[in-house]
Amino acid sequence: MIRVRFNGGDCRPCPVREQCTTSSVGRRLTLRPRQEHEALRQARADQDTDTWKDRYKTRAGIEGTISQAVGRCGLRRSRYRGLAKTSLQHQLTGAAINLARIDAHLTDTPRARTRTSHFAALRPAELTLDGAK
Numbered sequence: 001m002i003r004v005r006f007n008g009g010d011c012r013p014c015p016v017r018e019q020c021t022t023s024s025v026g027r028r029l030t031l032r033p034r035q036e037h038e039a040l041r042q043a044r045a046d047q048d049t050d051t052w053k054d055r056y057k058t059r060a061g062i063e064g065t066i067s068q069a070v071g072r073c074g075l076r077r078s079r080y081r082g083l084a085k086t087s088l089q090h091q092l093t094g095a096a097i098n099l100a101r102i103d104a105h106l107t108d109t110p111r112a113r114t115r116t117s118h119f120a121a122l123r124p125a126e127l128t129l130d131g132a133k
Helices: 034-046 050-073 083-106
Strands: 002-006 027-031
Touching: 050 083
Parallel strands: none
Antiparallel strands: 002 027
16 A cells, blocks of 8 residues: 655645545545455445445444443443453443343333334334334
């Protein structure tokens, strides 16, 4: 991979400057070998397919759970030393998140618009949120 960086003064007199790349930290280009570039383009194109988006929904749900564990329960750092105690902390944190979600479900606490609940699938069809069935 080759990274090229231009000074702002070098780019000002250029007649095709508007067609060039822009960046908040200056003008930069990253040049990759053709094979790597094609693989990157293919991966980006795959992200626009419905199959990829359906697969990504699972990861998005897991990312939300991890975010909740970090924000609410401080999971980023262990309170204890040793693998056994750290493992116990993670298990208790998971149980605490489950209890918090059950409480939110039973008290009809509004969820973030990006969240979907597995508990919502247990409701009868006419009681689903946003009129969806």
